[in-house]
Amino acid sequence: MDRDISEDLDDDATPISSGLPGLDEVLRGGFPSSRVHLLEGAPGSGKTTLALQFLLEGIRNGESALYITLAETKREILAVAKSHGWELGDLDILAFTPPELSQDPKRLQSVIHTADLEQGDTLRTILAEIERVKPARVVLDSLSEIRLLTQGALRYRRQLIALKQAFLQQECTVLMLDDLNYEVHGLNVHSVAHGVVSLEQLSKEFGAERRRLRIIKMRGVKYRGGYHDFAIERGGLVVFPRLVAAEHPDAFDSEEMVGTGVAELDTMMGGGIDRGTNLLLLGPSGAGKSTLAARVTLSALDRGEPVVFFNFDESQRVFLKRCAGLGMNLAPYLESGQLMMRQVDPAELSPGELAGMVRESVEEKQAKMVVLDSLGGYLHAMPEERFMLLQMHELLMYLNQHGVATILVLAQHGLIGETTAPVDMTYLADAILLLRFFEAGGRLRRAVSMVKKRTGVHEMTIREYVIENGVRIGEPLDRFRGLLQGSPTYSGEQGALLVERPGQE
DSSP states (O other): OHHHHHHHHTTTTOEEOOSOHHHHHHTTSSEETTSEEEEEEOTTSSHHHHHHHHHHHHHHTTOOEEEEESSSOHHHHHHHHHHTTOOOTTOEEEEOOOGGGOOOGGGSOSSOOOHHHHHHHHHHHHHHHHHHHOOSEEEEEOHHHHHHHHOSHHHHHHHHHHHHHHHHHTTOEEEEEEOSOGGGTTOOGGGTSSEEEEEEEEOOSSSOOEEEEEEEEETTOOOOOSEEEEEEETTEEEEEOOOOGGGSOOOOOOOOEEOOSOHHHHHHTTSSEETTOEEEEEEETTSSHHHHHHHHHHHHHHTTOOEEEEESSSOHHHHHHHHHHTTOOOHHHHHHTSEEEEEOOTTTOOHHHHHHHHHHHHHTSOOSEEEEEOHHHHHHTSSSHHHHHHHHHHHHHHHHHTTOEEEEEEEEBOSSSSOBOSSOOTTTOSEEEEEEEEEETTEEEEEEEEEEETTSOOOOOEEEEEESSSEEEEEEEOOEESTTTTOOEEOSOGGGSOOOOTTOO
16 A cells, blocks of 8 residues: 555656746746645735736646636636736636625525535535536635635634645645735634745835745745745746856856957956956946946957846947947947847846846857946845845856856946945955046046956056047056045156047047
């Protein structure tokens, strides 16, 4: 007898796709089959949409599917599907109104209230439909109505167990939807379900609401823990699994260096940017960080490498126009698809969605360089600074493991004098270029210095640079004072400074 049970268990609870690739990744393949799962969340969190995607995935695989709704009409369910462009022709829908919740006086009992009879009527109707359809996938929407019928914790739990046993006898994979009001009877139904998925909708003081999900439990599955951002788009939920760099083995092993397109800058950096590392451009507003990032981007494009550029602070039109005015025409690369520009609105985009976009550009578009301009905008997408640092650590580790050269732009507060950054990214950076304004001969000029490089030696000098037809960098300068204090002054020979050409800055 025990041997037979063991043989049956070999193919038991095998994962089946949820219809959401991101959620399948979190669940290591999907929902365990022939089990009852709880999908909980406040109204508006996306439960119905996810449930319909789950059923439609079964229909695409040739399985029968049943949607049982005690709260909404069939017309409302069809309207939700239409808003996503779905056809539900092959989906069986039982829009059932229990007699005790009906407004039809003929269905109400006028002499005495018999809760057990009403519960039995509801249960018999559901079981009869399951027997008729024999579905492989079932959605029960929602437990709130069943909870109202039972009016007691003991009866409610018995009702759930009866439904669970009926579903399992038919070998159905079930999603039970709940609106998170189980505290009414002090009963937590998590123990009845095989797995529990919680959906949350968060409102910020400014910008769009954020949605995230978490797997509270999933028996027998080593799922990916923590919160995972998701968005509701036309076509359904899109889940962005939390990025865990350790799950992506370090398969990159190369000592190749990436040129910046400026010979003097490559010399300062000891040959260029090491493939599979990141470079942080740090300096005050107007110091030329974005221009320098564009120059490095153009150099990679000229080598034939795909590049993805995330722009937080500037519109694509303005950025391209500015670069073209400096002799760096990026438009042809954008039209050919070699350059992929992503305009990011921090008020609308969640950190998980950004990480998903980066993964897509690396794994599907084979990008060799990723530019984030700037991290100040990215910081505004995060609830707290410490979360941003953790997110950036995972993101940079992931990019490094895939051999991607990453350019990070971080603006410091203040133009002159002491400057501060909104977040300390220096310990995460593999290399740092410090950009500063300095005064010489009654004019404001720009200086650049390499202050950190983990992967080799670099030049410990200060050079002047000019933004004209791209970027022009001069020879090393000495006799500087106050560079690290934020107010550098040059007291050396004026002839050592670059001569700016007419019409340039």
